Amino acid sequence: MIKINNSNLKRLIEKNPLSLATVDKFNKPNVIGVAYVKVVSQNQILITDNYMKQTVENILHNNNVCLAVWDENWKGVKLIGTTEYYTQGKWKKFVQGMVENKDLPAKGAILVTISKLIKLG
Numbered sequence: 001m002i003k004i005n006n007s008n009l010k011r012l013i014e015k016n017p018l019s020l021a022t023v024d025k026f027n028k029p030n031v032i033g034v035a036y037v038k039v040v041s042q043n044q045i046l047i048t049d050n051y052m053k054q055t056v057e058n059i060l061h062n063n064n065v066c067l068a069v070w071d072e073n074w075k076g077v078k079l080i081g082t083t084e085y086y087t088q089g090k091w092k093k094f095v096q097g098m099v100e101n102k103d104l105p106a107k108g109a110i111l112v113t114i115s116k117l118i119k120l121g
Contacts, residue, residue, distance in 0.1 A: 002114045003042040010039045012076065018069040020047065022058035030054050034067075036100045040111070045079070048095040049108035056108065059083050065112060070120055080116040085109070 004010055014037055021031045032055055036048035045067075049056060059065070063083045070076025086092045091109035095101055 002117050004039050004045075004114070004117075005042050009077065012071060013037055013039055013045060013069055013079075016069050016071060016076075018047075018067045020055065021066045021068075022055050023062050023064070024054070024058050025061045030058055036095070036098060038094075038098070040094075043114045045112050045114070046091060046094060047110040047112065048098065048101055048104075048106055049085075049110060050101065050104045050106060052107075056085060056110075059085050059110065067112070068120065073121070075121040076119075078118040078120055079112070079114050080118070081112045081114040083113075084111045086111065 017033045017035045018037055019031050020034050021029060023029055032052065034047050038046045040046045065081060065083050067079040068076060086109040091111055095109045096106045
């Protein structure tokens, strides 16, 4: 199991924008930047859906995702995993309660379970 048990790695993930890549039903890629991300366990991160459309459609069709994050020195990680999308329940409430989401819609929560972590840079 992948473990995000390093405070530097957690800070990297939570304090920098991440790229989130998905694939649609025609196998066409889509990538967006996400910023409101929290590490919620040693192998899971939670992403807020404030204004996503294509990304959510893709996740509901194919839950495999890839994320990349790096710092100002180009040191970072690629995270590969699977997702679950929540529009209600504890994860939805979690993102609604995040300070970063104040005055934003917080339409849903994307829980990513990381299966592979690759160092970049």
